[in-house]
Amino acid sequence: MINLDKIKEISKTSATKIVLLVIDGLGGLPNPETGKTELETAYTPNLDGLAAKSICGLADPVSPGVTPGSTPGHLALFGYNPTSFNIGRGVAEALGIDFDLEPKDIAARGNFCSVDKAGLVTDRRAGRISTEQNLKLCRLLDGLAIDGVKIIVRPVREHRFVAIFRGEGLSADIGDSDPQWVGVVPKAITALSPEASRMASIASQFVAQAKEVLAEHHPANMVLLRGFSRRPKLPTMDEIYKLKPAAITSYPMYRGLAKMVGMEILKTGTTIEDEFQALRQNYTSYDFFFLHIKETDTAGEDGDFDRKVAVIEEIDRALPGMTALLPDVIVVTGDHSTPALLRAHSWHSLPVLLYSKWCRPDRVNEFSEPACISGGLGRFLATQIMLLAMANALKLDKFGA
Amino acid sequence: MINLDKIKEISKTSATKIVLLVIDGLGGLPNPETGKTELETAYTPNLDGLAAKSICGLADPVSPGVTPGSTPGHLALFGYNPTSFNIGRGVAEALGIDFDLEPKDIAARGNFCSVDKAGLVTDRRAGRISTEQNLKLCRLLDGLAIDGVKIIVRPVREHRFVAIFRGEGLSADIGDSDPQWVGVVPKAITALSPEASRMASIASQFVAQAKEVLAEHHPANMVLLRGFSRRPKLPTMDEIYKLKPAAITSYPMYRGLAKMVGMEILKTGTTIEDEFQALRQNYTSYDFFFLHIKETDTAGEDGDFDRKVAVIEEIDRALPGMTALLPDVIVVTGDHSTPALLRAHSWHSLPVLLYSKWCRPDRVNEFSEPACISGGLGRFLATQIMLLAMANALKLDKFGA
Incomplete structure (x- = not known):
């Protein structure tokens, strides 16, 4: 495989435009009654027509067999x-939660939990307290300062919150306090490297103070922290691909991710049609668009086969509003499969179609998992999709003499 | 690709069971008269029926083009x-030869050979002496002790034996004595790193003593040693996959390999039916079964196309005795190809079928090399088979947040 540094060397700007349409959790599993997946079941004349002009394939985000977050x-x-x-x-x-992490911030996932008088965890989720209650408790903890480090506490949902440690010289190299089991005391937070000892001490003090503050708030009378981490330093898509990229998504997580790779976040409403509208409004200003549609994944996680089918059909109806712009390269795929039958993300490979004037179409004329198997891209790694898109946009120089 | 450490992090136990049926040397080449491979020629209604419910593909054990041992x-x-x-x-x-190597043992492949009066090698295989003669000569060499190191010598077949050096502080980092040519003297055994100098000296002394002991036993009047090596420290399948794995195979080599990755070796007779019987008898006690059938490979190496076909048909007849157990995941494949036409292992990719309730079947309904080309797994690396089996057994957590 070619690495990002090599891609930097061969990428170049051009007037062409790429649209990457990500249908979250797109891949599915056949309905036992019909033998057809969600995508096969959906009536998708526009996607099928596009597939007929495209090169298709099946992609794995991490590896065959691995379910990606x-x-x-x-x-x-x-x-x-x-x-x-x-x-x-x-x-x-x-x-x-759309929280703007600064480069030095350390973020941890937090749970409000229940402990008994001996300090043993009795419920790792504090009986899933309401989000309103969570909000109130977060206000009690937010803004504590320990050894010059400010601790920002923000609610997520039910028992979940985020704790952000903001200050100088912090490290993410510390262990969790969440023991993952009940009937034991929370783990002491330990430094995993010598440089992290101050951070371990600050996090421990925060937990101790939180315990005091929450003492009378049973069932949420304690916190558990895990996954201490710092925003990774990613090279931007401009640096790698020399693109001016924009993201259209109505979910905070994906906005955050897109920002991390240097995309401009475009204003959009929350419906599918809103997102396509945002694409049209901004089409002249960027040369790469990440257009993300979440509802397929949500329907899959809810186990709602029919709703996932309906969302795919809605996307299909909106598609002409994108293809009419005549993007030089169009990629349609998902970020992972979310079969309604499994009600969860899964390892199944993703159908991919890539359209461009130069794509060398295969004989696939239907956008579905079993049809894409016979596509010209074969089964391949999803990390190669951007390279293929760049190549088809004539934005890559020859490799080697 | 995901590495073993990452797999350790996401693997988990569950009540599901996996059967990996390895038909040794399964892949073949078409008979020039019929245009069909051994697997295509064989009448295999059970394998074909399973393929129809499975996801299929073609796998390469090491790399496309590389013939694996x-x-x-x-x-x-x-x-x-x-x-x-x-x-x-x-x-x-x-x-x-089913020899139980201890972790510190150094093993070398030995040849009895012929040397002339000047010490030049005249036959690297001592005229392929009989296995009986080999046995007698090994008894003469077995049990020598040099500098506190015991040398165990065990016959293999014809001129081949194994020498095991057992003692403290040994190293495998020494060169061969086998010059690979006749008309030259055996090579002096040299240390390839400073730590190995004592081992080089012990091995050299062993060769010198062997020469004396064998002086009157022409044509087998000398030994050549090569491939000094130590049992590699492999993480076990329990450590990586949290499986309780068992192996059913009637050949020592495969038992040894299976033991090395932490499998329990189950008692079995030598016929195909015996092996399926062993599976049934032990089915409740393990969650992973490696069921190995050797005869296909032997027939391939003998160039016996029809016998290989017959063995495949025998496996097909035994198959219901396995599928009736309703394993959650069934994988059928080979470890490499052994086309009867080549009379040897070959580089050709392996047909693979993977059945599970969650496999997302493709449109392949025949288990053969050309049919598997259109399978949903595409062409992929055989190292990914276990990940796919684990995923389909719902024994892997999501990767990443």
Whole structure:
């Protein structure tokens, strides 16, 4: 495989434009009654017509057999090897609430939990307290300062929050306090390297203070922290591909990720049609668009086969509003599969179509998992999609003499 | 690609069971008269029926174009990159005779050879002496002790034996004595690193003593040693996959390999039906079964196309005795190809079928090399088979947040 440094050397700007349409959790599994996946079931004349002019294939975000979380799934689509660029749990959680992490911040995922008088964890989720209650408790903890480090506490949902440690000389190299089990005391937070000892001490003091503050708030009378992490330093898409990239997505997590790779975040409403509208409004100002649609994944996670089908059909109806712009390269795929039957992300490979004037179409004329198997891209790694898009946009020089 | 350490982090136990059926040397080449490979020729209604419910593909154990030995072929199937975990010639030979190597043992492959009065090698194989003669000569050499190191000598077949050096502070980092040519003297055994100088001296003394002992036993009046090696330290399948794995194979080499990755070796007779019987008898006690059938490879190496076809048909008849157990995941493949036409291992990719409730079947309904080309797994690395099996057994957590 070619690495990012090599891509930097051969990438070049040009007037062409690329649209990457990511249908979150697109891949599915066949409905036992019909033998057809969500994508096969959906009536998609526009996607099928596009597939007929495209080169198709099946892609794996991390590896065959590996179920990607949303961050590795998207990093792969942007061409970043998700096993090299790891986004910690704390950072992912901060992205998920649109919190703007500064480069030196350390973020941790927090749970409100219940402990008994002896300090043993009795419920790691404090009975899933309401989000309103969470909000109130976060206000009690937010803004503590320890040894010159400010601790910012922000609610997520139910028992979940994010704790951000902001100050100089911090390290993310410390262990969790979450023991992952009940009936034991929370783990002491320990430094995993000598440089992290101050950070371990600050995090421990925060936990101790939180315990005092929450003492009378049973069931949420303690906190558990895990996944201490710092925003990874990623080369931007401008640096690698010399692109001017923009993101259209109505979910905070994906906005955060897109920002991390240097995309401009475009204003958009929350419907599918809103997002296509945002693309049209901004089409002249950028040369790469990441257009992200979340509802397919949500329907898959809810186990709602029919709703996932309906969302795919809605995307299909909106598609002409994108193809009419005549992008030089169009890629349609997902970030991972979310089969309604599994009600979760899965390892199944992703259908991919890539259209350009230069794509060398194969004989696939239907956009579906079983049809893409016979596509000209074969089965390949999703990290190669950006290279293919760049090549088809004539934005890559020859490699080697 | 994801490495073993990452797999350790995401693997988990569950009640599901995996059966990996390895048909040794399965892949073939078309008979010039019929245009069909051994597998295409064989009447295999059960394998074809399973393929129809499965996801299929073609796998390469090491790389497209590389012919694997039996050890790399199997390591790949167990998920170990065969270019990272090298099993030396001496160790492979010891495994092949069911010799239980201790962690510190150094094993070397030995040849009885002929030398003339000047000490020049005249026949590297001593005229391929009989195995009986080999046995007698090994008894003469077995049990020598040099500088506190015991040398164990065990016959293999014809002129081949294994020498095991057992003692403290030994090193495998020494050169061969086998010059690979006749008309020259055996090479002096040299240390390839400073730590290995004592080992080089012990091995040299052993060769000198062997020469004396064998002086009157022409044509087998000298020995040549090569491939000094130590059992590699492999993480076990329990450590990586959290599996309780068992092996069913009637050949020592494969038992040795299976033991090296932490499998329990189950008692079995030597016929195909015996092996399926052993699977049924032990089915409740393990969650992973490596079921190995050797005869296809032997028939291929003998150039016996029809016998290879017949063995495949025998396996097909035995198959219902396995599928009736309703394993959650079934993988059927080979460790390498052994086309009868080539009478040897070959580089040709392996047909693979993977059945599970969650496999997302493709449109392949016949288990053969040309049919698997259109399978949903595409062409992929055999090292990914275990990941796919684990995923389909729902034994892997999501990767990344």
